Amino acid sequence: MPLLQFDTTLTLPDDEKRQFTDAVTDLYAEEMATTTGHVAVVVREHESSNLSLGRAVDGPLLFLNADVREGRSFERKRAFALAAMELAHERFGVPEANLKVVFSEHAGEEMMGVDRVGGDWSRVEE
Template sequence: MPLLQFDTTVAATDDERSAFAAAVTDRYADRMETTTGHVAVVIREHPPANLSLGRSEGGPLLFLSADVREGRSPEQRREFALSVMELAAERLSIPEANVKVVFTEHAGEEMMGVDRVGDDWSPEEG
């Protein structure tokens, strides 16, 4: 039951935001070995002065705060992070150096929907 929150300086159209969210959801499910029905994506746009990244190359920025269930390997998290950076470059013209991804892991029972409380993730879940 991940919550993927993007903060960006890109002013995208509704169609661009929807397509980006759908692509992120698919990549998350693929890299994290899960289904898409419970993936939540938030995209917040900010004026350029509201976001800063010391090592940026200039131009638009995009930060992802990814709240996920604990249990994925560092390699899985890295693969997903790199795929988001690639997607941001392709779809939103954000230099890869201007993308930052931070993961926060939660026990399954800390992630809830109206119809269920999450459980621990395991590779067999996929």
């Protein structure tokens, strides 16, 4: 039950946000070997003065805080991070220096919806 939270200085039309969240959901499912039904994605737009990154160059900023269930390999997390950053770079022109991803891992039982509580992650057929 991941929660993928994007904070950005971009200003995007609703249809572009929806296309982006749909694409991120699909990338997450592909790279993290899961289904899409439980993936939550948030896009928060900020004034440029509200976000900062020491190495940033001119252009928009985009940060991803990915709250995920513990158990996935570094390689899976890195593959998803790179795919998400590439998507933002290609789709919106965010300079690579202005992209950042941070993962926070949680026990499955710490991730819940009204209808379910997450369990431990286990590898599916790859």
